[in-house]
Amino acid sequence: MQYIRAGIWQKYNYLNYFLFYSLPPDTPTGLMQKRQGLIEAVEDFQNSYPLQFHLPSHSGRYINQSFRDLVVKYGVKKIDGCWLAMHNVEGLDFEGARLGDLGDIYHKPFGSQLSLFLQNGSTIGNQIVSLCLAKKKVLIQTNSHISIYSGLQLAGAQIVQIQPEYNPDYDMYMPVTPQQIQEALLNDAEIGVVYLTSPNMEGLVADYPAIRQICQPNNVLLIVDEAHGAHFYFNKQMPVGALKSGADATVCSVHKTLGALSASALINVSKNSRLPASKVQDAYHLLNTTSPSPLLLADVESCVRTLKDDGGLIIDRAIQLNKKLRDAVRQLPAVTVAEFEGFKADPTKTVIKIRGLTGHELSDILDVMRINIEKSTEKCIVITCHINISEEDIESLINAITQIAREHGIEDESMSFGDAAAAESEYQKINPIYKKILLNRRYKVDIRDVLASESELLPANECLGRISAEIKYKCPPGFPVLVYGEEILQEHVELFGTKEKLKVMKPTQH
Incomplete structure (x- = not known):
């Protein structure tokens, strides 16, 4: 792997992970050739399937034998064609082409009065819930997912932002604190909703009960984008889920942590919600598909039922494997395993860094070794030991x-040297720019007016003071650095540089 230090390493982009795994392990990215189509690329990928310490949490494996047998016996096409079978499920609200409440199979583990299936992930879930908040003033984190920003903008809600504490040691944002929520509500009595993002990708969880105690006397709704926390409801070693800690409604991704197929998610409305369940269901029917997939829904149901019965054992095993990883690598002098005092944390997550490497470099080397991780930053990597990780997987990762x-x-x-030192210097310049952008957004034009207007593409350094006609975001975790209708600041120009072009409204349009 000396070519990494020799400077000829070129970082993988996300698509490359899926296109080029049939090549020799130490082939530099620049020598790789794209395949003709996705079918050929998937075939290549299958030939040297990597270890996957990331979402989706199935890693090509099944936790429910009945669903696996169904797939083997009939194949995915025949299952997907069983649309009318959904009329014959007890407790499932399915009328005509409209899928509604999923029933007690979901109500019991999540503590919900209404559970709705999503097949466009938590992204559409956030947009559906946001539609229920039309015209309200909503407090969100600056690092909220793009679906929250866009959903609230489309709903005509007024966005108020709060900046989570930034941890420079790991290049990550911490959960929002109750004190920050309290201060924001005192400063603006018109805020009617707090929309949290918790847990974060690193597994840290906001203090839901304390935040609920602040929201309730002010008649403020508490909504949680709980995309990375669906498994919290199935094991007592996990942090308590938001819906069981006072949230009015949550959005969670079943594919992220419960082993379901990609883009499977749920909206759950609590039994004591102050957000009317009927309003959520109305918004759901406006935005959700009229072609629900029996294949995806059967898979989600199989995961929820299995974890409801055996989640204690299944998730205990994932926790034990993650502990084995942490205990092993923290013995290495160059490795730091993160500990975040004062916050509840997902015990299936590990955040580490290796002195002398940036997080991105470490991720790249692991990619070459056929090991994929959840996320990398300039300082660290995030590893998810999900429910389909095996003992052999952990041994390979430790080695x-x-x-x-x-x-x-x-x-x-x-000491520090090489690329890591150079990246640290660059990082010290770029990170304050990100922070200023996230905190100082200036919303000037309604998103609907932007979409109705003409736009032009200009170099970033010619866009100062102009109005953005696009959205640009950093993924993972998916928070935007530029949104529709936002005034372009000097910080945007510095971040994007002179080469990148931005789409802006023509000056006569606003």
């Missing part, structure tokens, strides 16, 4: 991190 730490890590805490 890989051990090898990387010994070959590329620096044991002396006072």
